Amino acid sequence: MTTKNQETEETEVIEQPAKPVGLGVMGWLRWGWRTLTSMRTALILLFLFALGSVPGSIYPQRSVDPGRVAQYFKNSPTEAEWLDRLWMFDVFTSPWFAAIYLLLFLSLAGCVFPRAVVHFKELRKKPPAAPRNLNRLPQSASFEGDLTVEEAAAKLRRNRFRVVTGPDWVAAEKGYLRETGNLLFHVSLLMLLFAVGAGGLFGYRGNVLVVEGDGFANTVAAYDRFMPGPQVSAESLQPFSFTLKDFQATYVASGEKRGQPLDYSATLSVQDSPSSPPRDVELKVNEPLDVNGTLTYLIGHGYAPTFKVIDGKGNTAFEGSVPCLANDQATYTSECVIKAPDAEPDQLGFLMRFLPTTVPNGDAWVSIFPGAANPTVQVFPFAGDLGMKSGEPQSVYQLNTDKLRPLGKMSAQPKPLNVGDTLELANGAGKIQFTGVKEWISIQTAYDPGRLPALIAAVAAVLGLVLSLTVRRRRVWVRITDRQVAVGGLTRTEGGGATFAEEFAEIVTMLRGAAPSEPSAPSSEPEDRPEDASAPDREPVSPSNGSSEE
């Protein structure tokens, strides 16, 4: 009954595919597929994936910060052009990145599924029968005793081994969870790639700036910037809306950290759908608003002073708020622009500097605190052609002064206006009144159906990883002839030798039971397992360790 040991050790890591024999197309295809799906290729692709993401951290990315990309083009146009040809500003959506990603995907799939089939078969297979000579195994021992095959089998079973017996031998194996974990990890990685892809296809993101008192309805047109996935239609947007009732920012008031923000909080009145009743929601950083899976985040804020502009003919040419962008986070000194294209006789434009907490500083005025304790505005008025007729889109934060002339004497530090103050413009061009201060928030909405699947996949991947790193696959055989008991064992996991040596010794002691007799057969460590010869591991996989058996 003694069969030879059919150890077909699948190496954990790398099988080198054989070179194609002959020149047949099929041969090449088969070789190509095998090469692609080998673990080595997967590893190289994984490496490339990491390497490919490096430029994405070095160069500004259009999807993250288009402003800085534009800046790059302005500063070094030729270099930027070349970089752009290599998709360096769109690394994560570039064809070459996609190529790596897709090949990795294929490689993983091609490598995991055959392995899963093999493993599934293995799970149902019995441990192989005992080899003839147990002394040849990496671990072996022998002793004299009255152990019967049944007793040995029972003892091993109690240690959660899977056991088969023959007339004079016992074969036992445990640690199947290792390969299960390994497969789980790889399958989860595939799932993760899928989830990310699905999120990209069916999800969208949008940014918009909302001033206090204003509303927002979740439609494509309402966004300042809308980034839909290819499969998103305008109708599929969750039809919620809200009004920004109030925004509060709190800052450290004194000490070295003076001016550092402590808390942002926006109060919204939200309607989940046009027919549902409004509810008040507090929107904060780290606490997004969730309407049926569409999330709204508070990502920025600033000041929106309000003005009234009367033109040279006495008509109201502008009335309302203008959002200002902060130049400096510590003081919130901000800049904004008013364009009054309807003003007559000339179009009017204003550059403005908003100072939330103004103090005089020599001949100048500066802001010393980001909160609006003493808000003022310095106004730089212009008249002429705003250049809006050409049809070219203009930024609302920039004033094109090419065809404009300054009104009155331009000073770098005009006397600031307090709330309620009016500035009479030179040459009877009109006047501008600073009527009040509001704040704005910028929000991002995001819908990503892949979020939850991605999380589940990631958690499963970690679980699989831990299993495949901690569980060792190991086999133990016992052969009993007369009163001679021979025990042999091996671990099918690279690097598990040292710990297994300990466990093996424990198993042998357990099998011997109480009857101590001197061990025979002194033997040495196999030289190809250096860690066997090193200090004892104190992390024995104890036989009672439930996690190491399915």
Add this chain to the structure above:
Amino acid sequence: MPPAQVNEGLAMLSDQLILVTVLLYLVAMIAYALELAFGRARTATATGTTAAAAVKNRQLVSVGAAGSDSSPAEAEGESSTTSVAPAGWAIKAGSVAVVVSWLGWAANLAGILTRGFAVDRWPWGNMYEFVVALCFAAVTVFLVLLTRQPIRFLGAFVTVAAALGLGFAVLFLHVQAGPVMPALNSYWIAIHVTAAVIAGGLFLVAGVCAILYLIRNDGRMSVLPSKEQLDRIAHRAIVISFPIWTFAVIAGALWADRAWGRYWGWDPKEVWSFITWIAYAAYLHARATAGWRGKAAMIISLVAFACLLFNLVGVNIFFSGLHSYADVPK
């Protein structure tokens, strides 16, 4: 919203405790080094002889390998040269070193706690605090390992690394204790950064072992432990910290999903966490692969460690991204 009030007295105490920590680690380092230089029997063979003997002694039943031609004596390491006898006082220095490093550890812990209480939040909201916590984690890893395994030889190197890290933090990264940005006011900081700190501490110990491994010259007399021991400790540390690191990255993604509106957006810190992760995965694969085990795997682990350090220091300094809360002093 946390109170903006900072307890200045406690904050100052924390700064002083960290200075005390540096001093204690340096004293411990010297004591470890003395023991290392004069207190150990020097060995010239590659097999950790004493350790191998220890295995033998612990085993009740001898364990065999057929097909191995090596004589038992060779495996037992009896052929190794033990020509320099250890000096008695130097062995005492080793015990002193352990006591002093526990004291340093306690001062380090107290420094972290007082800072936390001074600002009434988790004390790892900026780069200074993060590096202090990282050094603490590394020393903790070492001291805990020390209670279970004979690895005192690592002491000099771990304490010097921790002292250097702390010194760097105190000199170049220190910022006054204070509240953090609103984005960091979240329980996620406890989860995400704590995991990153623990993983970082383990990686640091592994990194120390890897450097020693590459310095260690086989065949010559050396006070350094054997390559096998170093390899094993490094591997053990990385096997434990790799899943923790993975968890830290996933927790980061979960936090990003709450704070930034996406769970993954290739922010520089995200890119480099990912690269670090791949590099350590490569190490684990390499070590499990016949031709790569040993020096090559160790070099990969050092590359991975370099990625980790770059992520911690370089990314905060060179790149601007959403992670720029790090509050690096200008």
